[in-house]
Amino acid sequence: MEFRAWYCFGDLLSNAVVALLTALAADALFSPDWSMFTAMVAAMALGMAIANACCLLVLMRCFGAMEIMLPAMLTGMLVGMAVGMSRTMSGLATLDHVLLALVIALLTTVAVWGLDQHLSGEQLPQPAPGNPRQRDRQAQE
Amino acid sequence: MADIDTMKKWDRAAPFFDIMAGEGAEKRWLEAKRALFSHMQGDVLLLAAGTGLDFAALPPGRRVTAIDISAGMLSRAAPRARRYAGDLQLVQMDVNQLAFADASFDQVYTSCTLCSVPRPVHALQALRQALRPGGTLFMFEHTGSRYFPFNLMLHAMDPLSRRSGPSLTRDTVANVAAAGFTLTSVNHLFLDVVKTITAVRPAADSTP
Numbered sequence: 001m002e003f004r005a006w007y008c009f010g011d012l013l014s015n016a017v018v019a020l021l022t023a024l025a026a027d028a029l030f031s032p033d034w035s036m037f038t039a040m041v042a043a044m045a046l047g048m049a050i051a052n053a054c055c056l057l058v059l060m061r062c063f064g065a066m067e068i069m070l071p072a073m074l075t076g077m078l079v080g081m082a083v084g085m086s087r088t089m090s091g092l093a094t095l096d097h098v099l100l101a102l103v104i105a106l107l108t109t110v111a112v113w114g115l116d117q118h119l120s121g122e123q124l125p126q127p128a129p130g131n132p133r134q135r136d137r138q139a140q141e
Numbered sequence: 142m143a144d145i146d147t148m149k150k151w152d153r154a155a156p157f158f159d160i161m162a163g164e165g166a167e168k169r170w171l172e173a174k175r176a177l178f179s180h181m182q183g184d185v186l187l188l189a190a191g192t193g194l195d196f197a198a199l200p201p202g203r204r205v206t207a208i209d210i211s212a213g214m215l216s217r218a219a220p221r222a223r224r225y226a227g228d229l230q231l232v233q234m235d236v237n238q239l240a241f242a243d244a245s246f247d248q249v250y251t252s253c254t255l256c257s258v259p260r261p262v263h264a265l266q267a268l269r270q271a272l273r274p275g276g277t278l279f280m281f282e283h284t285g286s287r288y289f290p291f292n293l294m295l296h297a298m299d300p301l302s303r304r305s306g307p308s309l310t311r312d313t314v315a316n317v318a319a320a321g322f323t324l325t326s327v328n329h330l331f332l333d334v335v336k337t338i339t340a341v342r343p344a345a346d347s348t349p
Contacts (some may be wrong), residue, residue: 002331007169048297065166066283067331073294115288116332123327123336 001117002067010063011113015075015105018054022047022076023101026083027094036088043084047076071112075105144235147259148210154305155213158192166253167194170281173330174198174252177279177337181205183247186271188236189254190214193221201226206246208234236264244273251280255316256307265320272342278322280338285310287333295334314338321346 002008026043034042051072059068079101086092086100167174175198182203187195190207191214199205207222207229209215215231222229234240236258249268258264268278286292295309302309314327314336322340329336 048294052298059165061160061165063165064169066334067169068165069298070291070294070332070334073298074290077290077294112332119288119333120329120331123329123333 001113001120007063007067010059010068011071011109012106014055014059014063014068014072015109016102017059018047018051018072018076019079019101019105020098021054022050022079023083023097024094025050026080027087027097030084030087032088034084034088036085039084039088040081043080044077045080046084047078047080048073049076051076071108074112075108078108079104144210144237144259147235147257148212150305151209151211151257152213155192155211155217158214158217159194167197170330170335171198173337174281175200177281178250180277180279181248181250184245186241186246186249186268188249188251188268189257190218190222190231191252193218195252196221196225196229199225199227199229204228206230206232206241208232208236208239210235236267239267239271241271243270244276246271247273247276249276249278251278251282253282253307255280255282255313256284256309256311261311261313261316262319265316265322269321269342269346274342274346275344276342277325278317278338278340278342280313280317280340281336282313282338283307283309283335284313285334291332291334 002011022043025046029046030039030043051069055069055072059072082100082104083097086097092100174195178198179200181200185203185205187205187207188209190209196218205227207218209218209231210233212233215233218231222231236254237260249272251268255261255264272278285295292310299309314324317338317340318324321343323343324338324340326339327336328338
């Protein structure tokens with residue numbers, strides 16, 4: 001897991017920016033005239049596209065590559081899904097959608113940090129014939 | 142026959158490589174690459190040199206041959222190579238057509254390379270042949286993911302990414318094993334996507 005302050009800030013900022021832009025775009029593009037399912041799928045794709053554009057053009061230059069791209073795409077997808085659906089069925093204001101998006105961004109960032117903490121570190125492959133560890137052990141025996 | 146398509150692809154990418162994806166990633170990965178490269182000793186083969194962003198992570202005083210398929214990349218790497226405090230030779234070469242004699246190197250290092258090389262298992266077999274028996278392959282690579290939704294997103298981006306850059310879905314750990322190396326460690330640095338891999342050419346390996 002990343003502990004350097006600059007990159008932790010970058011992770012949070014990247015997700016927040018993507019969430020904000022996706023929420024504003026979905027809020028502007030979709031309306032109660034859309035079917036919920038269509039709006040959800042279209043807004044998810046919109047969120048992923050916004051995340052890609054933001055990462056490739058700006059964010060990856062400052063904060064990293066996969067570490068920025070994957071969480072930002074997940075945030076874009078989730079915010080698009082939530083705001084797209086919300087626009088078809090409720091009277092939430094734009095500010096409410098923005099706040100919802102920022103909460104999703106924060107939760108996504110923390111979830112990815114947690115998963116990264118769980119997955120990161122040494123993953124020893126199964127010993128195979130000829131593996132030096134196995135050879136050492138056999139030599140000791 | 143030279144892989145003209147791959148050569149042209151990276152020649153086209155060379156002018157934009159540092160600003161589009163290289164610099165941010167290299168800064169974030171610098172410490173991990175320094176740790177991996179700190180094992181360098183003996184005759185070392187490094188691929189792919191790219192624009193030489195990795196040279197800042199090399200320990201000084203080593204004897205390194207760095208290859209890349211793209212002349213455009215190497216022309217940008219040359220000034221960085223001159224600043225390296227050691228013996229660093231740049232050579233334009235396709236990893237699938239290595240021109241080195243068998244067992245020429247004590248160690249081989251790759252840095253975000255096997256995501257881009259066509260026929261990765263064949264390339265790894267060529268690297269195994271270039272290594273002396275018992276020699277070590279050190280890799281810093283990004284791969285596909287086993288976990289939803291990251292595998293979905295990587296597969297969604299892959300067709301576009303492959304046109305101008307790397308593949309995002311490769312199982313490089315399995316490719317290393319399939320090429321006849323013995324895996325000794327896999328260390329995840331970000332999720333199961335960015336990782337270091339070390340493997341050895343078995344000491345008794347005499348097969349091409």
